[in-house]
Amino acid sequence: MLLLKWHLFNYSKLEMNELQYITIQNFTTSTGKAHTINLSYQTFGKALHTAPIVLVNHALTGNSNVIGKDGWWNDLIGINKCIDTNNYTIIAFNTPGNGFDNNLENLIEDYKNFTAKDVAKLFSIALDLLKIEQLFAVIGGSVGGGLAWELAVLKPNLIQHLIPIATDWKSTDWIIANCHIQDAILNNSTEPLADSRMHAMTLYRTPESLAQKFARTKKNDSLYNVESWLNYHGDNLNKRFNLSAYKMMNQVLKTIDISDGEKDFLEVASAISSDIHIITINSDLFFKAEENWNAYVDLKSIKDNVNIHEIKSIHGHDAFLIEFDQLARFLKPIFKVELKTNKTLNKQVA
Structure with a gap:
C-alpha cells in the first residue's frame, strides 16, 4: 500500500x-x-x-x-x-x-x-x-x-x-543511442562525470556554434580553446554533481514515451x-x-x-x-x- x-x-x-x-x-x-x-x-x-x-x-x-x-x-x-x-x-x-x-x-x-x-x-x-x-x-x-x-x-x-x-x-532512437553511450561512459570511464559531460556538450551545441565561439583559436601551444571549454564543463560538473544522480537523470531522459x-x-x-x-x-x-x-x-x-x-x-x-x-x-x-x-x-x- x-x-x-x-x-x-x-x-x-x-x-x-x-x-x-x-x-x-x-x-x-x-x-x-x-x-x-x-x-x-x-x-x-x-x-x-x-x-x-x-x-x-x-x-x-x-x-x-x-x-x-x-x-x-x-x-x-x-x-x-x-x-x-x-x-x-x-x-x-x-x-x-x-x-x-x-x-x-x-x-x-x-x-x-x-x-x-x-x-x-x-x-x-x-x-x-x-x-x-x-x-x-x-x-x-x-x-x-x-x-x-x-x-x-x-x-x-x-x-x-x-x-x-x-x-x-518520446525519446527517439537518436536520444536512446546517445543515452546508451552516456551510460557506458558513466559506468566504464575513469573520469565518468567529466567525460560524459564533455560528450554531451558536443550534442547540446552545434558545429556552427562552436566555430563562432572559438574559431579554431588556441589557449596555448598544445590546447585549443574548444578543448579548454570542454574540460571546464567536465570539471565543473564533476565538482557539483553526483555520479549516481547523472546515471538516474540519463535513464529518465532515455525513457520518455x-x-x-x-x-x-x-x-x-x-x-x-x-x-x-x-x-x-x-x-x-x-x-x-x-x-x-x-x-x-x-x-x-x-x-x-x-x-x-x-x-x-x-x-x-x-x-x-x-x-x-x-x-x-x-x-x-x-x-x-x-x-x-x-x-x-x-x-x-x-
Whole structure:
C-alpha cells in the first residue's frame, strides 16, 4: 500500500524557496520494484493556493532552484519577468535521485528500474497531496519537457497550458543511442562525470556554434580553446554533481514515451485537454525540430488548441537556456491571459 508523508505543513512559517519534502513510501516502479522516495521541492512567488500555479520541470543537470541565488532560469522567471512571480506561484520538484539536497540516502542506485513515467507519477502523487487540482501551466526544457508530456497524460485535465521546450513526447532512437553511450561512459570511464559531460556538450551545441565561439583559436601551444571549454564543463560538473544522480537523470531522459512503446500517439494525446504550446529549436541536434513539427501536424488533425513556435539559433539544444528574448516572446501571450482573466473577475466581484 502506498504511504504518504508530507513534511513542513505550515506555509506561513516557511521561506518560500526553502527545500521541502514529501515522503512517498512503497512506491512501485514500472518494473515492479518498491521504493521509499523523499521527493523534494521548492516554491517561489505567491504563496501556494493564492495565485495561479506554474510547475517548472528542470533539465538533466538542473534542480528545483529555479530563481534567486544560483537560479538557473532567472532570465525568464521572477519579479516583472516573463513569468512574473508577482502574479504566479512557481513550484519545482527535484527529479528523485538528482542529488540536489546532498543527502546520499536520497540517491537512487538501481536507476534502471525507473522510467520518466515513474517520475511523472511521483510528481502527480505530490500534487495530490499538496491539494493542487489545477495548474495554470507546466513548463520544462529537455528532459523536463518530456516529464511535462508524461504528467499531462497521467492527468489530462490538470494543466491549462502544456509548454514542452526543446523536447518531445518520446525519446527517439537518436536520444536512446546517445543515452546508451552516456551510460557506458558513466559506468566504464575513469573520469565518468567529466567525460560524459564533455560528450554531451558536443550534442547540446552545434558545429556552427562552436566555430563562432572559438574559431579554431588556441589557449596555448598544445590546447585549443574548444578543448579548454570542454574540460571546464567536465570539471565543473564533476565538482557539483553526483555520479549516481547523472546515471538516474540519463535513464529518465532515455525513457520518455507517453505511448508506452505500444499505444498510438494520437490516441493517447487526444485525451489531453491542455492548450499545447510546443517550442522547438531549428538547430537542435538532440531533440530534432523535425520530430516536433511532425508531432504538431499530427496533433493539429485532432486538436484545435495546439501551437508551435521555433527558436532560431545556431546554438542547438542549449538555445532554450540562451535565447531568452525569443523564448519570452513566445511565452508572454500565454502568461498574460490569466492576468486579464483576474482583472475581469475582480470587476465582476466589485
